[in-house]
Amino acid sequence: MKKIVSTGALLVLFSFAGASMPALADADDIVIDGAWARASIGMNRPGAAFMTIRNTSTEPVTLIGLSTPLAMMPAIHETRTSADGVSSMTPTDEIAIAPGESVALEPGGLHAMLMQLQEPMTEGETFPLTLVFEDGGEATVEVPILGFAARGPED
Amino acid sequence: MKRMRVWGIGATAVAAIGMMLFVGWWQVDGPGSPEPMGQRPMPLTEMAFSLTDHEGNAVGPEALLGNPTMAFFGFTYCPDVCPTTLSDISSWLDALGDEAALLNVIFITVDPERDTVAAMAEYVSYFHPAIRGWTGPEEQIARAAEGFRDVFERVPTDGGDYTMNHTASVFLFDAEGQFVTTIDYHEARDFALPKIRRALQQEMEETT
Structure with missing residues (x-):
């Protein structure tokens, strides 16, 4: 319940601040660049969001979860393709980011998997996605929804 | 007697290593290897x-x-x-x-x-x-x-x-x-x- 309230509060915050990018949050320690997602067909299929998460602090941080009003079950997943070409997806419990390092969520690798959509993802709209860190810190980014066949944040 | 035992241990070790190598070869490259996954598609x-x-x-x-x-x-x-x-x-x-x-x-x-x-x-x-x-x-x-x-x-x-x-x-x-x-x-x-x-x-x- 607490999580939902805090996400709501962040939403309000963003509606005042405007959806500026890159988003700065968590005492400016976490910088999220190039966030994007593809439009969905309806609500039955899972969506995916991509971005680069940079740790600008002097301490390591660990991403442990996601929350968004858009999806009931958001989670970090990783696509792996084996030597014989078979692709599979597995949930990733946590991602450690060393000081000054960044981690890329990009097609064919890590992505924010958005399961149980609450509404369709419509091209041209945005949605807030909150990254939850082990130390309790949170960073929220407003993710632009691009076309269904988009290939990257510039499309 | 002592020397014999050392020889015995040595021979056993060599045999064990040989066996491991053989089993490894059998599973990876030999007749026991799995069918290659990357087979060519049929015409x-x-x-x-x-x-x-x-x-x-x-x-x-x-x-x-x-x-x-x-x-x-x-x-x-x-x-x-x-x-x-x-x-x-x-x-x-x-x-x-x-x-x-x-x-x-x-x-x-x-x-x-x-x-x-x-x-x-x-x-x-x-x-x-x-x-x-x-x-x-x-x-x-x-x-x-x-x-x-x-x-x-x-x-x-x-x-x-x-x-x-x-x-x-x-x-x-x-x-x-x-x-x-x-x-x-x-x-x-x-x-x-x-x-x-x-x-x-x-x-x-x-x-x-």
């Missing part, structure tokens, strides 16, 4: 399956002969690999321009339970118009996948849903139905286009 002329395209037409491998073919297996509930690959394919087709019209481009679902003809029709409409979506009964999908040497597996997910693991390579065949090569997932476009042109080239050579 289209030797495949036999019947599916339905996204416009409701009955289709099969014979429908692909006469033009080079680019084929990809996936499913429409796939959030990452499949839209990425179909976007890649769309961009290759755009780059080929008029030549794209010479290619059969098919997207075969490995998830016919959710990917009905209507679902496939809606899904392919978001990509290059040359891409055809094929679906059908599970056993026909399995026969198609076997011919292409494409493997897939249904995997349950947390929310009671399921996802599919599947071979995400793009297969290229020439106009005679002979396998040419694959474009592996996320191969740079610089490598993909020459491969597609090679499949197209073989058609030109065969017809002249």
Whole structure:
């Protein structure tokens, strides 16, 4: 319940601040660049969001979860393709980011998997996605929804 | 006596190491090794399956002969690999321009339970118009996948849903139905286009 309230509060915050990018949050320690997602067909299929998460602090941080009003079950997943070409997806419990390092969520690798959509993802709209860190810190980014066949944040 | 024991231990150790090496060889390179997964797909002329395209037409491998073919297996509930690959394919087709019209481009679902003809029709409409979506009964999908040497597996997910693991390579065949090569997932476009042109080239050579 607490999580939902805090996400709501962040939403309000963003509606005042405007959806500026890159988003700065968590005492400016976490910088999220190039966030994007593809439009969905309806609500039955899972969506995916991509971005680069940079740790600008002097301490390591660990991403442990996601929350968004858009999806009931958001989670970090990783696509792996084996030597014989078979692709599979597995949930990733946590991602450690060393000081000054960044981690890329990009097609064919890590992505924010958005399961149980609450509404369709419509091209041209945005949605807030909150990254939850082990130390309790949170960073929220407003993710632009691009076309269904988009290939990257510039499309 | 003491020396004998040392010799005995030494001999046992050598025998044990030899045995380990033999077992290792047997499993990895020897007769006990698993069938290689990366087998070549069969020629289209030797495949036999019947599916339905996204416009409701009955289709099969014979429908692909006469033009080079680019084929990809996936499913429409796939959030990452499949839209990425179909976007890649769309961009290759755009780059080929008029030549794209010479290619059969098919997207075969490995998830016919959710990917009905209507679902496939809606899904392919978001990509290059040359891409055809094929679906059908599970056993026909399995026969198609076997011919292409494409493997897939249904995997349950947390929310009671399921996802599919599947071979995400793009297969290229020439106009005679002979396998040419694959474009592996996320191969740079610089490598993909020459491969597609090679499949197209073989058609030109065969017809002249």
